[in-house]
Amino acid sequence: MATAAPPVRLYLALCWLLRSASTVFPEEPGPLNFVPSEVVRRYPVFLGRPHRTWLRQEPLHIQRVLQINRTLYIGARDDLFRVELDIVAGDEMFYSKKRTWESNKNDIRICRMKGKHEDECRNFMKVLLSRRGGLFVCGTNAFNPLCANYTGDTLEMVGDPVSGMARCPYDPKHANVALFAEGNLFTATVTDFLAIDAVIYRSLGDSPALRTVKHDSKWFREPYFVSAVEWGPHIYFFFREIAMEFNYLEKVVVSRVARVCKRDLGGSQRVLEKQWTSFLKARLNCSVPGDSHFYFNLLHSTSPVIRMHGRDIILGVFSTPPNSIPGSAVCAFDMEQLAQVFEGRFKEQKSPESIWTPVPDELIPKPRPGGCAVQGSRFNSSNSFPDEMLNFVKTHPLMNEAVPSLGQRPWIVRTMVRLDE
Ligand SMILES: *[C@@H]1O[C@H](CO)[C@@H](O)[C@H](O)[C@H]1NC(C)=O
Ligand SMILES: *[C@@H]1O[C@H](CO)[C@@H](O)[C@H](O)[C@H]1NC(C)=O
Ligand SMILES: *[C@@H]1O[C@H](CO)[C@@H](O)[C@H](O)[C@H]1NC(C)=O
Numbered sequence: 001m002a003t004a005a006p007p008v009r010l011y012l013a014l015c016w017l018l019r020s021a022s023t024v025f026p027e028e029p030g031p032l033n034f035v036p037s038e039v040v041r042r043y044p045v046f047l048g049r050p051h052r053t054w055l056r057q058e059p060l061h062i063q064r065v066l067q068i069n070r071t072l073y074i075g076a077r078d079d080l081f082r083v084e085l086d087i088v089a090g091d092e093m094f095y096s097k098k099r100t101w102e103s104n105k106n107d108i109r110i111c112r113m114k115g116k117h118e119d120e121c122r123n124f125m126k127v128l129l130s131r132r133g134g135l136f137v138c139g140t141n142a143f144n145p146l147c148a149n150y151t152g153d154t155l156e157m158v159g160d161p162v163s164g165m166a167r168c169p170y171d172p173k174h175a176n177v178a179l180f181a182e183g184n185l186f187t188a189t190v191t192d193f194l195a196i197d198a199v200i201y202r203s204l205g206d207s208p209a210l211r212t213v214k215h216d217s218k219w220f221r222e223p224y225f226v227s228a229v230e231w232g233p234h235i236y237f238f239f240r241e242i243a244m245e246f247n248y249l250e251k252v253v254v255s256r257v258a259r260v261c262k263r264d265l266g267g268s269q270r271v272l273e274k275q276w277t278s279f280l281k282a283r284l285n286c287s288v289p290g291d292s293h294f295y296f297n298l299l300h301s302t303s304p305v306i307r308m309h310g311r312d313i314i315l316g317v318f319s320t321p322p323n324s325i326p327g328s329a330v331c332a333f334d335m336e337q338l339a340q341v342f343e344g345r346f347k348e349q350k351s352p353e354s355i356w357t358p359v360p361d362e363l364i365p366k367p368r369p370g371g372c373a374v375q376g377s378r379f380n381s382s383n384s385f386p387d388e389m390l391n392f393v394k395t396h397p398l399m400n401e402a403v404p405s406l407g408q409r410p411w412i413v414r415t416m417v418r419l420d421e
């Protein structure tokens with residue numbers, strides 16, 4: 001990490017700023033660690049100014065940062081900035097372009113009527129992606145989310161905005177993820193004002209729009225979405241949520257990875273119509289082995305997929321929950337091993353009182369639930385999957401085995417106590 005290239009260092013410095021800025025939201029967890037200010041001071045900062053003499057009146061509220069070549073795009077509250085990384089003046093970066101995208105008076109009025117604070121009834125840019133040479137941006141728009149295309153150079157809106165529902169959260173406090181793959185937008189967010197309906201959604205491409213099953217705690221239970229990556233025929237989503245597979249009285253949060261087939265076309269007219277037929281999820285196991293197993297259950301962020309020693313690897317930063325021994329860890333996961341878990345056993349709860357157990361192999365329908373449709377095979381489209389198989393996917397989204405971390409232990413651990421080896 002110490003040898004990070006200059007743009008990466010700038011970006012890191014920015015992320016630290018972003019992290020400390022995010023603590024204004026009560027639902028966001030605090031940073032796991034602080035970089036001392038004398039370290040941050042060594043890197044140029046972005047204060048939302050076009051030049052040194054111009055004074056910015058309002059805090060920035062940075063939501064998203066996107067780097068394309070030597071240009072940094074920054075999505076903040078009501079403002080979108082373009083910053084050239086090669087034009088850094090000493091200790092500060094200045095923007096070369098700023099575009100303001102504010103909510104209109106009517107949206108703000110309705111937002112205020114619904115009891116939201118005026119600081120929340122603004123346009124927080126929660127999706128910022130590169131799309132065909134331009135940008136695709138979504139903002140919370142005073143709890144009435146909108147998405148629009150922008151030009152990358154002049155930051156001008158192209159065409160009319162479309163609804164941001166299921167693409168962008170209503171509330172700036174909510175975590176969401178978004179990426180484009182094969183011309184489709186894949187998003188993980190909440191679709192409603194009250195943030196009850198969590199969704200993984202595909203839209204805007206040539207394929208039909210698909211979503212996860214609504215209000216089914218087997219699929220999601222208060223998820224907090226962290227990241228998404230495209231890998232092979234799937235999109236993988238990393239998140240944390242309240243576990244449903246423990247019979248404890250208290251709520252336990254665990255980290256997960258879920259995946260869907262990029263080319264899923266949804267189920268039959270009877271089962272899972274316009275919903276994923278390939279949604280499966282598994283627990284991520286970031287733990288220190290020993291007599292009493294010590295788990296880092298809360299995922300905070302992941303790296304992109306990194307090629308290392310001939311393997312595709314993803315790194316995750318985890319922590320313990322707030323009511324536990326304070327600690328954080330970095331675990332690595334081999335993507336091949338991770339994908340393998342989805343070929344393993346499924347987990348089920350036979351009745352509301354019974355404990356969760358693996359489904360015996362002979363009870364798994366064919367073709368294998370959760371698989372992608374294969375061209376040229378009998379089931380060449382997910383609409384043609386048998387109902388029995390679709391019903392199984394609908395009721396068994398959770399895998400029995402957790403994804404093991406590489407080396408069965410974290411690569412880095414920080415705790416207040418010594419953990420038994
Ligand atoms: C970024 O750089 C690559 C390689 O030089 C180039 O092909 C691409 O068009 C650039 N992207 C943008 C948005 O300028
Ligand atoms: C944005 O641009 C894409 C591709 O150029 C286009 O298909 C789409 O209709 C545009 N508008 C929105 C709101 O996505
Ligand atoms: C699937 O196969 C049927 C005939 O076996 C064909 O008519 C149909 O177009 C195929 N669908 C896809 C998506 O390839």
Ligand SMILES: *[C@@H]1O[C@H](CO)[C@@H](O)[C@H](O)[C@H]1NC(C)=O
Nearest residue numbers: 285287289293401402404408
């Ligand atoms: C997590 O990994 C450890 C070490 O390999 C293992 O002992 C433990 O059973 C695993 N936990 C789960 C929930 O799979």
